[in-house]
Amino acid sequence: MEIGLIALAIILATLLGWLLKQSFNTQPWVAEEMGETAHHGPLGGSSNTRLIALLTLLAVVTSFFALILSAYALRMELGDWVPMTEPQLLWTNTGMLILASLAFQWTRNGAVQGIASRLKPGLILTGALTAGFVVGQFVAWQQLQASGQLITDNPSNAFFYFLTGAHAVHILGGMYVWARATTRVMLGTAEGRAIRRSIELCAIYWHFLLLVWLILFGLLLST
Amino acid sequence: MSYVAIADRDHEQEHHDPQTFITKYIWSQDHKVIAVQYGLTAIFVGLIALGLSAMMRLQLGFPDQFSFINPENYYQFITMHGMIMVIYLLTALFLGGFGNYLIPLQCGARDMVFPYLNMLSYWVYLLSVIILLISFFVPGGSTGAGWTLYPPQAIMQGTPGTDWGILLMLASLAVFIVAFTMGGLNYVTTVLQARCKGMTLMRMPLSVWGIFIATILGLLAFPALLVSAIMMLFDKTLMTSFFMPAISSMGADPGYTGGSPILFQHLFWFFGHPEVYIVALPAFGIVSDLLSTHARKNIFGYRMMVWAIIAIGGLSFIVWAHHMYVSGMNPYFGFFFATTTLIIAVPTAIKVYNWVLTLWEGNIHLRVPMLFAIGFIFTFIHGGLTGLFLGNVTIDLPLSDTYFVVAHFHMVMGVSPVLVVFGAIYHWWPKITGRMYNETLGKWHFWMTFLGTYAIYLPMHYLGFAGVPRRYFAMGNTEFLPDSAQDLNAAITMSALFVAATQILFFINMIWSLLKGPKSDPNPWNATSLEWQTPDHPPKHGNWGHELPECHRWAYDYSVPGYEDDFIPQNVPPDKAPAGRDHGEDH
Numbered sequence: 001m002e003i004g005l006i007a008l009a010i011i012l013a014t015l016l017g018w019l020l021k022q023s024f025n026t027q028p029w030v031a032e033e034m035g036e037t038a039h040h041g042p043l044g045g046s047s048n049t050r051l052i053a054l055l056t057l058l059a060v061v062t063s064f065f066a067l068i069l070s071a072y073a074l075r076m077e078l079g080d081w082v083p084m085t086e087p088q089l090l091w092t093n094t095g096m097l098i099l100a101s102l103a104f105q106w107t108r109n110g111a112v113q114g115i116a117s118r119l120k121p122g123l124i125l126t127g128a129l130t131a132g133f134v135v136g137q138f139v140a141w142q143q144l145q146a147s148g149q150l151i152t153d154n155p156s157n158a159f160f161y162f163l164t165g166a167h168a169v170h171i172l173g174g175m176y177v178w179a180r181a182t183t184r185v186m187l188g189t190a191e192g193r194a195i196r197r198s199i200e201l202c203a204i205y206w207h208f209l210l211l212v213w214l215i216l217f218g219l220l221l222s223t
Numbered sequence: 224m225s226y227v228a229i230a231d232r233d234h235e236q237e238h239h240d241p242q243t244f245i246t247k248y249i250w251s252q253d254h255k256v257i258a259v260q261y262g263l264t265a266i267f268v269g270l271i272a273l274g275l276s277a278m279m280r281l282q283l284g285f286p287d288q289f290s291f292i293n294p295e296n297y298y299q300f301i302t303m304h305g306m307i308m309v310i311y312l313l314t315a316l317f318l319g320g321f322g323n324y325l326i327p328l329q330c331g332a333r334d335m336v337f338p339y340l341n342m343l344s345y346w347v348y349l350l351s352v353i354i355l356l357i358s359f360f361v362p363g364g365s366t367g368a369g370w371t372l373y374p375p376q377a378i379m380q381g382t383p384g385t386d387w388g389i390l391l392m393l394a395s396l397a398v399f400i401v402a403f404t405m406g407g408l409n410y411v412t413t414v415l416q417a418r419c420k421g422m423t424l425m426r427m428p429l430s431v432w433g434i435f436i437a438t439i440l441g442l443l444a445f446p447a448l449l450v451s452a453i454m455m456l457f458d459k460t461l462m463t464s465f466f467m468p469a470i471s472s473m474g475a476d477p478g479y480t481g482g483s484p485i486l487f488q489h490l491f492w493f494f495g496h497p498e499v500y501i502v503a504l505p506a507f508g509i510v511s512d513l514l515s516t517h518a519r520k521n522i523f524g525y526r527m528m529v530w531a532i533i534a535i536g537g538l539s540f541i542v543w544a545h546h547m548y549v550s551g552m553n554p555y556f557g558f559f560f561a562t563t564t565l566i567i568a569v570p571t572a573i574k575v576y577n578w579v580l581t582l583w584e585g586n587i588h589l590r591v592p593m594l595f596a597i598g599f600i601f602t603f604i605h606g607g608l609t610g611l612f613l614g615n616v617t618i619d620l621p622l623s624d625t626y627f628v629v630a631h632f633h634m635v636m637g638v639s640p641v642l643v644v645f646g647a648i649y650h651w652w653p654k655i656t657g658r659m660y661n662e663t664l665g666k667w668h669f670w671m672t673f674l675g676t677y678a679i680y681l682p683m684h685y686l687g688f689a690g691v692p693r694r695y696f697a698m699g700n701t702e703f704l705p706d707s708a709q710d711l712n713a714a715i716t717m718s719a720l721f722v723a724a725t726q727i728l729f730f731i732n733m734i735w736s737l738l739k740g741p742k743s744d745p746n747p748w749n750a751t752s753l754e755w756q757t758p759d760h761p762p763k764h765g766n767w768g769h770e771l772p773e774c775h776r777w778a779y780d781y782s783v784p785g786y787e788d789d790f791i792p793q794n795v796p797p798d799k800a801p802a803g804r805d806h807g808e809d810h
Binding site: 001004005008011012015016019022023026028029030031048049052053056057059060063064067068070071074075078079080151152155158162166 | 336337404407408409411412415416417423424425426439442443444446447449450453454457461462463464465469478480481482483486489490493521525526529533537540541775776777779780791797800801802
């Protein structure tokens with residue numbers, strides 16, 4: 001359970017540090033006019049609300065994957081574990097996900113700098129690369145099945161299917177938000193500020209899932 | 224899901240207010256309506272779970288007298304009773320119910336920051352409840368694996384409900400976690416981002432603090448339950464061996480290889496122990512506010528109370544294996560977890576002392592909510608002390624499988640939070656409905672519930688010491704148990720049925736109040752926190768009329784010297800009332 005605990009400790013320490021900053025040396029029982037308002041507090045204006053929600057969600061997802069990895073580490077120690085050979089296709093998929101992340105960052109920078117012409121191609125490119133990753137993962141499953149490496153064969157296989165599946169589901173969740181943003185850009189119904197915000201937040205989510213994948217992939221390769 | 228902030232609404236915004244019955248009460252995005260929906264659904268399933276416990280008590284008190292209770296049913300009753308009470312009643316009621324109602328009102332916000340997501344959270348929760356209830360009616364019935372769902376028995380033939388019941392249970396839990404995550408994101412973001420001007424974190428009422436930290440615990444701990452539920456679903460449906468060891472079942476080999484049931488226990492309790500505090504922290508917060516309001520005194524040691532909540536929250540993640548002393552773990556682990564378990568008693572004891580010191584020399588009004596709050600202190604100290612026994616490995620080993628444990632966890636996380644739930648409902652009822660209830664009936668409800676639950680659980684400690692094993696359908700010919708143990712069990716059953724029946728008083732009172740109760744004053748308890756200062760009573764959609772409130776002080780300015788009233792609401796500016804306590808005064 002160490003992996004779960006370490007992830008948790010990092011999340012809680014961040015929160016604790018912030019809370020300390022908020023509450024240290026205050027005298028709650030003293031009434032006075034306060035300059036600080038919640039809307040202009042240390043977390044920034046209300047436009048940051050969605051960012052806070054996203055970061056909270058990322059903490060939940062971190063906890064989720066860290067706990068699977070904890071289970072992975074514990075299960076690996078038991079006698080029946082046989083390391084599996086990962087399909088070579090995963091390297092291609094990883095490359096595609098890295099490119100997707102880069103493309104999203106490029107789109108995001110365009111949105112922030114107000115280069116509107118970059119949005120459509122950027123979003124489509126990102127979508128195509130990400131869809132390519134998901135399809136690639138599915139093909140990798142097919143290859144494993146074809147070579148007779150079934151989910152029931154060994155716990156390492158089971159974890160492989162579970163981890164890649166769970167990661168793909170999170171990608172698909174991101175694709176849903178991406179699809180909404182892209183539709184609005186395509187139809188031209190998007191308000192500039194709102195769409196920029198959506199793209200910025202999506203890019204953070206994409207980078208996060210890339211990081212999760214790199215950790216998972218590294219772990220799968222090394223065990 | 225786009226949300227237009229209604230913080231600075233103009234007159235056009237009024238048109239977006241819900242108009243029809245459906246948008247106002249069914250598909251509502253108003254946090255107050257969603258809170259009531261959560262509350263009613265949770266209480267409804269809670270009553271089912273109460274009924275199940277009555278059935279169990281009938282069997283235990285009067286074995287083999289009732290043909291409709293057989294061993295399979297009995298285990299199904301245990302499982303569903305435990306799971307419903309812990310997750311679908313208490314978690315949903317404290318966070319979905321009180322969290323939804325109190326966070327925006329006490330923080331001075333118009334609503335949750337993502338109202339649509341909030342609505343979705345309730346409906347997904349309802350879906351999880353429906354899936355759970357369907358499991359009563361599928362072939363084989365609901366699962367009888369015990370609320371901890373330990374493999375391998377949870378999915379092996381021979382346990383009730385292994386065909387469909389366990390699948391529906393796991394699916395329902397997964398759906399519940401999705402619902403909770405949607406709600407939780409809202410609660411955290413609202414507390415962080417939507418507080419009104421002047422409402423610093425250290426001016427928030429402790430109710431909000433308790434709910435806030437409990438939500439963070441839930442967001443980080445529920446994934447452990449989700450992971451274990453998914454992995455067990457795979458073990459059940461795809462025949463993987465995450466948890467399932469190589470095992471033969473009824474002479475046949477089901478095909479599992481070398482999985483680890485202990486791994487499940489780690490994951491389950493990594494969720495399960497924080498879950499105790501997911502229920503307890505909101506109760507701690509709410510009880511602090513009730514005691515302070517009805518004792519007309521500021522809460523003793525506010526900052527200490529906040530930090531105790533945070534410390535308990537953090538520590539709750541490193542004590543999980545004290546639920547597994549009897550699982551055959553390395554003794555050094557037991558030593559570690561016993562130590563952390565005893566450490567968590569320190570901030571908890573600080574809270575208890577501070578509650579008692581808040582009452583000290585207070586102007587105590589023994590109204591119904593106050594009775595329940597003081598009742599909570601008794602039951603919580605009681606359950607907490609037995610927790611110190613069980614936190615030690617050497618004492619836990621002989622007691623772990625006895626009724627001592629049943630008595631302990633019912634006192635500490637059954638009776639105590641439920642007393643707070645009742646206290647909170649009686650306290651905020653006038654704000655929610657705009658009507659008063661019958662005080663006398665409420666007091667009868669309290670005394671019968673409080674004394675009745677003591678009559679149930681106090682004797683159970685003795686049964687535990689005598690060695691009466693828990694989880695058994697019938698004792699059979701157990702030589703070491705005196706006949707009086709059975710007499711005690713019969714008495715406990717009588718008390719349990721009495722307490723269950725007493726709850727009718729509560730429902731009669733509340734239904735009467737809704738229909739014919741007198742209109743309540745907007746602030747009947749002369750309380751300081753913002754929800755009592757709304758321009759409309761009960762508050763309308765948007766909570767604050769045209770202007771958001773401004774917060775100028777903490778929520779505990781009771782009996783401040785030099786002020787005409789014995790309370791100063793949080794939105795009264797310092798130039799109109801004393802500026803709180805003296806700066807240098809030590810609290």
